[in-house]
Amino acid sequence: MRAHNVLIVGGGSTWTPGLLKSICARKNSFPINRLVMLDINEERQKIIGEYAKVLFQEEYPELDFHYTTNKEEAFREDLDFVFVQMRTGGYTMREKDEKIPLQLGVIGQETCGPGGFAYGMRSIRDMVQLVEDVRAKTKDAWILNYTNPAAIVADAIGRIFPEDKRILNICDQPENLLRSYGRILDKDPREFDPVYFGLNHFGWFTNLYDENGNDLLPELREKILSGGFRPVDYEQRDQSWLDTYSMVEQIVQDFPDYLPNTYLQYYLYPDKVKQKLDPDFTRANEVMAGREKRVFEECERVAEMGTSQESKVVHNDAHGEFILVVAESIAYNKGSHFIVILKNEGLVENLPEDAMVEVTASLTANGPRPYSVGKIPTFYKGLIEGQFAYEKLTVEAYLEGSYDKALQALTLNRTVVSASKARDVLDALIEANRGYWPELRSERPAPALV
Template identity: 30%
Template structure:
C-alpha cells in the first residue's frame, strides 16, 4: 500500500512512521510519501525518520515530494494534516480574540473559525487533486477543525473522506480504565458517545451490558485518576450525568479559561512557534535528530490544555507517551484495506452518504442527516458506518445545533465566497455572541491574513 501524508513536514509525522515500523501496523504500508510545500521541513522530518530505530524488514520506503500530483499518483490512502499560515498563524488565531476579551484557542471559538477559513480552501484543492490523480483513494483528515473541514470535503469525496481526532477515543479509554473495565483496542461495545469534533459527551459505558458510568461519576477517587475528572470535578460531572470531551472546558468554564490564558506569559501557539522555529534547523544539524524530536514532542504534550491545570497538576504518563491520533488513523486505514473491522469514534456524516436516511435513522437524532458528527463507527472496506446513538439531552443538543450552524456558515463563507456568512459565523458562535464583535474579529483576521479577502466574490 502507498500512503501519502499531506503536510509531510509536520511535527507529528514521526508518530505515524513509528507506528508503521512496529506493532500491529508493521508491514501495512510499503511506501510512505511525505508531501509538503516547505522543502526544508520535509528534509528535517526525513532526517528524523532516518535516525529512528526500526526493524530493517518492517520500515516502509520513504519518498519526499513538493509536487502534489506526483505525490498523489498511485496513492491508495491520503492522510492530511496541514496548517496554512503555520504556527505563526496559530498565534494570530489566539491573540485577536484575546484582544477583544474573548477566548483565544486554536480550534474552539473565533480562533477555530479563522483556522477553518484558511484550511478549507487548501483542503478543497487537495480533494479535487485526489479526484484527478487517485480517485479511488481514501482521505483520512486530521486537519483542524477536523469536523468542519471534513464536512466541507464530503460534497467532493463522499464517503471516501473520514475525519479523525484522538480526544474522544482517549476519553472513552480513560473512563473505561477508571471504571475498572478497560476496552480492547478497536472495540466500543456498550459505549454511547455523541457530539461534534471537540464538542462531545460520553453518556454510556456498558461494555458487559451494565452501565458503569453512574458508578464512576459517583466515585471521586476514580475520577481523580483521569484527566476529565480532574478538569471538571465530580460535582459538575454528576450534575451533567456524563463525561464531557476535555474541550468543553472552554464552554463550561469560559471566563476561567480566558483569564488563565490571558495571565500566561505566552499563548500556547507562541510556545509551539518558538519551539518549532528552533527545532527544525537543529534537526538537520544534530547527530541524533530523533532523540531531539522526541524530547520536543514530550515537552509539547506536557503543555497541552495547560490553562486548565492551574494548580500544578501533571498530565498522565499514558497521555505523554504518544500513540493517539496516528493509531486511530492507522486503525481506520487497516480496516478500510481489509484488515478486519474496527469500532472507532470518527467524524462522518450523520447518515451514510450513499443512502440518505430520514431523521429516525440518523446516528444523532436532532441533527441533519448530512451534518458531520463525531460518533462511534463500524469501519469496514466499504467505509465508516455511524452507529445509532440516543437523542442528546436538551442542553447538549442545543449546543451542538448552535455550533453546527456556525460550522455551516463558515463552510458557506468559503465555498460561496460569502463574507457576510463569515461575519455571521463569528457572531453566532456561543463564545462570541455579538454581530459587532463578529465584524471586528473578521476585520482583524483579514488584516493579519490578506488571503482571506481573496475568498470573497
C-alpha cells in the same frame, strides 16, 4: 496480507514522528510497501525526513521511503491511503488566531470560537486542493483527514465532493479520552464499546461498555468527581493541556448525565476560561517554545548520531496510532469500532440531517457503518444546534464570500455572543488573513456611526 502505498500530507508536522514510530510498531498488522511524505515547508520536512530515514533503517529497512515538496512525486495512481494533517499558515497564523480574539475580549483558541473560524476559513481551500490532487490520479485511495477544525472542514468537503465516499474525517481527541478512561479504570481502551454523540470537539460519551456489556460510565464518573481527570500521558503534557483536562471535573459536576469532550470548557465556561488565558503568551507560543522545539532538536540529534535508539522524540502515540488502526480496519475489512465524523442523516434523530456529527461507527472495506443514538435531551440538542449553525454559516461564508454570514457565524458562537465583539473580531481577522481567505463582501449597507 497485502502491503499498501501511503502518502502523508503535512510531513513536517511535530506529530509526524509519532506517526512514523507507529508505522514501525504496526508493520505486521498494517504493512506498507511505499511511504512518501509531502510538505510545502522544505526545512521542516527535511528535519523530520532525515529522522525518518534513520528510524526506518533500524526498524523498517524493507520500507520504500522518501520525502518531497513536489506534488508530482507525491500523488500517484497506485496510492491506497492518504493521511492528511495540514496546518495552513503554520504556527505564525495560529498565534494570530489565538491572540487577536483575546486582545478584543473573547476566547482565543486554535479550533474553538473565532480562532477556529479563522483556521477553518484557511483550511478549506487547501483541503479542496488536496482532494482534487488525489482524485486527479486515483479515485480509489482513502483520504483519512486529521486537518482541523475538523467539523468545518468535514462540512465543506462534504458539500464540495458529495459523491466521494472515500474521504473520512477523524479526530484523535475521543481516542485520547478513551485511553485516559482506560488508565483510570485500569482497562484496555481498545476493548471499550463507547456510545458517543455530538459534533467534533463538541460531544459527549453516554455509555462506555466493557467486553461483557457492563456500562463503566457510572464508575468512571464517580472516579472523576472524587479524583479529578488527567490525560493518559499527563507526565508529558504541557500545562495548558493539564488545565484543560482538569476542567472535566467541573463540567461533570454541573452536567453529570454524560462525560464531555474536553473542548466543551470553552463553550460552557468562556468567561472563566478566558481569565486563565494570557493574551501575550498563548498555546501557540507554548507549543513553539516547548513541543516543537523538543521535537525538531531531537530529530536533528537522531539524524546526526545516525541512530534512533533511546530517542524520546515521541511523547504521545495516540495521534499516530489512531489513524493507522483506522486504516487497518478499512484495509482488511475488520469492522472495528471508532468515533468518526459523518453526515447525520438520522443518526441523531432530533438533529438536522445535514449536520456533520461525531458518532461511533464500524469501519469496513466499504466504509463506515455508523450506530444511531436516537433522540438526545433538549439541553444537548440546543447546544449542538447552535454550534452546528455556526459551523454551517462559516462554510457558507467561505463558499459565498459572504461577510454577513461570517458575522452571523461568530455572533452565534458561544465564545463570542456579542454581535459588536463579533464584528470587531471578524474585521481584525480579515485583515490578518489576507491572501488566505476569499474576499468577504456584505450585501448590506455599513452601519451608521452614532
